[in-house]
Structures are given as structure tokens and as C-alpha cells.
Amino acid sequence: MLQRTEFLLGELLTNLRRNGLLTLAAVITVMCSLVVFGLFNLANTNLQNILLEEARKAQISAFLAKDLKAEETDKLEKAIRALPEVRDVAYVSSKEAFERLRKELDSPVLDSLGGEADGRLPAKFSVTPRDSKAIDAVAKQLKGMAGVTDVSYGGQVVRLLNDLLKQVRLAGYVALILLALATCAIISNAIRLTIYARRREIRIMQLVGATDWFIRVPFMLEGLFHGLVGGLLAVVVTFALYRHMAHVAESLLPFLRLVKPETLLWSYTLGLSALGAVIGIGSSLISMRQFLKEA
Amino acid sequence: MIVFRNVTVRYDGKVEALSRVNLTIPDGEFVFLVGSTGSGKSTLMKLLYRELLPTEGSVYVGDDDVTQLEAKHIPLLRRRLGVVFQDFRLLPYKNAVENVSYALQVIGAEPRDIHQRALSALGRVGLAHRATSMPGQLSGGEQQRVSIARALVNDPTVLLADEPTGNLDPETSLDVIHLLESINESGTTVIVATHDREIVNLLAKRVVELDSGRVARDAVGGYDRQGDDHFDAPREEEISEPAADEQGAGDATED
Numbered sequence: 001m002l003q004r005t006e007f008l009l010g011e012l013l014t015n016l017r018r019n020g021l022l023t024l025a026a027v028i029t030v031m032c033s034l035v036v037f038g039l040f041n042l043a044n045t046n047l048q049n050i051l052l053e054e055a056r057k058a059q060i061s062a063f064l065a066k067d068l069k070a071e072e073t074d075k076l077e078k079a080i081r082a083l084p085e086v087r088d089v090a091y092v093s094s095k096e097a098f099e100r101l102r103k104e105l106d107s108p109v110l111d112s113l114g115g116e117a118d119g120r121l122p123a124k125f126s127v128t129p130r131d132s133k134a135i136d137a138v139a140k141q142l143k144g145m146a147g148v149t150d151v152s153y154g155g156q157v158v159r160l161l162n163d164l165l166k167q168v169r170l171a172g173y174v175a176l177i178l179l180a181l182a183t184c185a186i187i188s189n190a191i192r193l194t195i196y197a198r199r200r201e202i203r204i205m206q207l208v209g210a211t212d213w214f215i216r217v218p219f220m221l222e223g224l225f226h227g228l229v230g231g232l233l234a235v236v237v238t239f240a241l242y243r244h245m246a247h248v249a250e251s252l253l254p255f256l257r258l259v260k261p262e263t264l265l266w267s268y269t270l271g272l273s274a275l276g277a278v279i280g281i282g283s284s285l286i287s288m289r290q291f292l293k294e295a
Numbered sequence: 296m297i298v299f300r301n302v303t304v305r306y307d308g309k310v311e312a313l314s315r316v317n318l319t320i321p322d323g324e325f326v327f328l329v330g331s332t333g334s335g336k337s338t339l340m341k342l343l344y345r346e347l348l349p350t351e352g353s354v355y356v357g358d359d360d361v362t363q364l365e366a367k368h369i370p371l372l373r374r375r376l377g378v379v380f381q382d383f384r385l386l387p388y389k390n391a392v393e394n395v396s397y398a399l400q401v402i403g404a405e406p407r408d409i410h411q412r413a414l415s416a417l418g419r420v421g422l423a424h425r426a427t428s429m430p431g432q433l434s435g436g437e438q439q440r441v442s443i444a445r446a447l448v449n450d451p452t453v454l455l456a457d458e459p460t461g462n463l464d465p466e467t468s469l470d471v472i473h474l475l476e477s478i479n480e481s482g483t484t485v486i487v488a489t490h491d492r493e494i495v496n497l498l499a500k501r502v503v504e505l506d507s508g509r510v511a512r513d514a515v516g517g518y519d520r521q522g523d524d525h526f527d528a529p530r531e532e533e534i535s536e537p538a539a540d541e542q543g544a545g546d547a548t549e550d
Binding site: 004007200201203204205206207208209210211212214215 | 398
């Protein structure tokens with residue numbers, strides 16, 4: 001067994017050495033394809049994360065009529081609390097609302113308005129739904145309640161993110177398919193050249209009674225080599241790029257929480273090299289099939 | 296036993312390479328297959344190792360009708376045959392013993408025995424002392440011996456040699472033929488396709504002459520004895536046109 005493996009590995013090395021430049025081209029193509037796919041996937045993961053976070057902190061602001069009396073406000077709060085989809089309700093007075101706005105905007109113009117601005121902003125209830133998916137339904141109910149003049153919530157942002165996520169995912173898969181096809185074409189061409197260079201050996205193998213599978217193995221190993229090495233290089237490049245991009249993004253947008261590269265490293269190593277291996281072996285089988293048919 | 300029964304091979308449905316050939320070769324026989332270029336010698340050989348399927352008829356090697364063989368069983372058929380060609384077909388980057396070993400390696404033989412078996416096959420063809428020589432360092436005759444050793448290494452029951460002396464000078468040719476004869480004496484059926492008249496006439500062996508795809512003569516001994524010359528000028532009446540109803544009936548399929 002050991003010697004047989006040695007023989008096959010010897011054949012593989014001969015093949016790789018013989019078309020060194022093409023081996024390089026095949027490996028690099030696999031790498032590029034998988035880097036693009038890997039980056040798409042990372043973008044997808046991060047968007048999904050952001051979306052979940054956004055959804056978690058999604059709150060509805062229910063603005064109250066200015067002339068609403070204290071007891072009416074209490075009644076309204078009870079009614080909102082009674083809604084089954086509502087997790088929490090917090091009252092934000094007109095003054096508090098103004099303070100928050102001033103903090104958020106940090107603008108001297110607002111400061112100069114001083115207490116005068118007090119009362120111009122409506123008081124509101126901050127309503128947190130139990131489930132971000134119920135946010136539309138809760139908002140609708142709130143809007144129908146007496147004393148509520150208007151509602152606003154981050155529903156648009158969540159929906160927008162969701163749509164974006166779908167698009168990114170779709171683009172990722174389309175890119176994967178197109179790149180996989182291109183990669184297959186390049187690998188199978190590389191292997192076709194190897195086959196051509198080794199046609200004498202193959203003819204002899206066929207004549208002395210080697211099985212088609214035995215003849216295929218060295219070429220499958222070659223495809224596997226292209227795919228695996230390309231896949232592993234892709235992991236290195238993808239994560240180097242990701243680390244860099246995450247660093248830049250986080251320094252530009254401090255509130256952004258991107259997924260830490262370390263937590264994804266192993267699953268990507270496994271995933272990208274497996275994908276590379278499948279593409280590599282698949283391509284070699286395609287070109288072998290053609291040759292064995294012709295022979 | 297090798298049997299050709301009503302074998303017709305038509306290339307592209309038109310050109311008739313073999314035409315209703317019937318031939319029986321008992322085990323252990325030595326047969327010369329002669330005829331001019333294009334007479335069908337190589338086609339007949341290719342049918343035996345299933346490089347080619349006949350348009351019609353059956354070909355038996357031992358008990359198996361090779362025309363009915365499933366693709367996955369073709370390698371097993373070929374392991375029972377040894378094939379030698381005019382151009383030796385050695386791998387230039389492997390030395391003599393490696394070239395012979397290769398035939399065992401690729402059929403998954405027990406790795407521990409391979410080197411010994413390859414050396415003993417080289418011994419059988421008288422080249423044990425050149426085991427580590429590269430093909431480029433060997434003479435034509437020696438290269439052909441290495442290729443015969445490769446064909447023999449898996450102990451085939453039949454050895455097919457397609458123009459084995461085509462690239463060799465007369466003296467070396469004779470050596471190679473005597474080698475094939477001695478292999479035959481040890482029990483292997485040997486079929487040699489050649490148009491080397493000298494050699495055929497020198498050995499009193501069965502000679503099957505093909506002419507335009509038909510068996511024109513099947514007898515023991517060289518055939519200059521009758522005074523005619525089939526090699527250079529086939530007789531007109533022996534070149535028969537294929538019957539009209541056979542035209543396009545089927546295609547010879549390369550396999």
C-alpha cells in the first residue's frame with residue numbers, strides 16, 4: 001500500500017512539475033475565485049449580524065398629543081402594556097426628549113434655545129416589541145390608539161437591511177457559480193495539457209490492462225492539488241483582506257461591530273478548501289472523461 | 296484458443312478493413328500474419344486486445360467473446376495479453392527495469408514483487424545486465440527486447456507483436472524473432488504481424504496471409520516457395536469488392 005501510494009504521489013509530482021506554469025495558473029485561479037466567494041460570504045455574515053442587532057434594539061416611538069392629561073397618559077400606558085406583543089414601555093417626557101436630542105446632535109444652536117425649546121417636542125412612549133418581526137403590527141395598533149398622534153420606528157432600516165442581505169447573498173451565489181465555471185474551465189485545461197503530455201503513459205497503461213480508475217487517480221490528485229492549495233491560499237488572502245477591511249471600517253464607523261476574524265477562521269478553512277477540492281476533482285474528471293472516450 | 300468467426304470490420308461504414316475472416320489459432324501456436332500495408336494485419340491485432348470492435352462477427356480469446364466484453368472488463372482481458380509494437384513505446388525517462396515495472400505498477404501488482412518480476416522478465420529477454428540503462432542508451436534491438444520483457448512480465452497467455460522488427464536491421468530482427476520463438480516454446484501463443492519476408496521464410500511456422508481484408512492463404516512455411524509474391528503484388532482476383540448488401544450495414548467502432 002505504502003509503495004503504491006508512493007507510486008501515485010510520484011506520478012502526481014511528475015505531472016505538476018511538467019506543467020509548472022499552468023499549475024500555478026490553476027492554483028491562482030482557484031484562489032481568486034474562492035477569495036471573491038469568501039469575501040461575499042463574510043459580507044453576508046456581517047450584514048446578518050448587524051441586522052439581528054438592529055432588530056433586537058428596534059423600538060417604536062409613539063408620540064403623544066400635547067394636551068394629554070396625566071391620568072390619560074397612565075391609562076394609555078396600561079393599554080399599551082396590555083398588548084401581547086409588547087415587551088416594555090418607557091415614558092419619555094417632552095423635556096427628556098429634548099435632552100436626548102441635544103445630546104445626540106451636540107449643537108450650540110439647540111443649546112442657545114435653552115429652556116425655550118422645552119415643550120416643543122412631543123412626549124412619547126418608547127415601546128419595545130417582544131419580536132422584531134411584530135414591529136409593524138405593534139406600530140399599527142399604537143397608531144390606532146387615542147392620544148397617540150404619530151408613530152415612528154426603525155422598521156424601514158430593518159427591512160432595508162433585510163433586502164440588502166438577500167441581494168448580497170444572491171450576488172454571492174451567482175458569483176460562486178460563474179467563478180466555479182471559469183475555474184473548472186482553467187483547471188480542466190491544465191489537466192488536459194497534462195493528459196496530452198502523458199498520453200504515451202496512458203496508452204501503455206491501457207495496453208497492459210490498467211483500469212480506467214487507476215489511470216484517473218494521478219490526474220484526480222492533480223485536480224485535488226490545484227483545488228486544495230488554491231483553497232488554502234484563498235483562506236489566507238481572504239482573512240488578510242478581511243482583517244484589514246474590518247480595521248478600516250471599524251475606525252471609520254466606531255459603532256460598527258464586525259464579526260471577529262478568529263471566530264470564522266476554521267469554518268472558512270474547511271469550507272473553502274473543500275469547495276476547492278470539489279472543483280478540482282470535478283474538473284479533472286471532466287477532462288479525463290473526454291480523453292478516455294477518445295482513446 | 297483464439298477464434299475469429301465471420302469477422303468484418305468496416306471503417307466509417309465504408310472501407311472494409313476485414314471481410315468475413317474465419318481463423319482459429321490453438322493455444323501455444325506461433326503464427327505469422329503477413330500481407331501488404333493496409334491488408335488488415337493491425338486491424339486483426341486490435342480486435343484481439345479490444346482496441347477495436349468488429350462491425351460483424353465474434354472474436355474469442357480463450358472462452359470469452361471479446362466483442363461482448365463490458366468496458367470494465369477490458370483491462371482484465373489485456374492483462375492476459377502482451378502487446379509489442381514496431382516503435383517499442385518505452386518511456387524515455389524511465390530505465391529498462393522501471394519501464395518493465397511500470398506495467399506491473401499500473402495494474403496494482405503486489406509492490407514487493409514488482410522489482411524482482413521485472414528483473415526476471417529482463418533476464419528472459421537477455422537484458423538483465425542493462426536493467427539500469429535508459430532507453431536512449433540502448434540499441435533498437437535492445438529497446439525492443441525491453442518492450443517484449445514488459446509484455447511478458449505479467450505472464451500473458453498470448454503475445455501479440457505488430458511489426459516488431461519494422462525498425463530493426465536484418466540481423467537484429469532475426470535475434471528478436473528467435474526470442475519470440477523461444478517465448479513460444481515456453482507455451483505462450485505468439486502472433487507476429489510482419490511484412491519481413493526473409494524472416495517468414497526462414498522459420499517454418501504457420502503463415503496467415505491477409506489480402507485486402509481477406510485470408511488469402513493459411514499454411515505452414517514461407518510462401519515464396521510457390522514462386523509467387525503476395526507481398527509486393529497481390530493477385531488481382533484476390534481483391535474482391537465487398538458485396539453490395541454489406542455496404543453501410545454497420546460501423547467499425549473504435550473503443
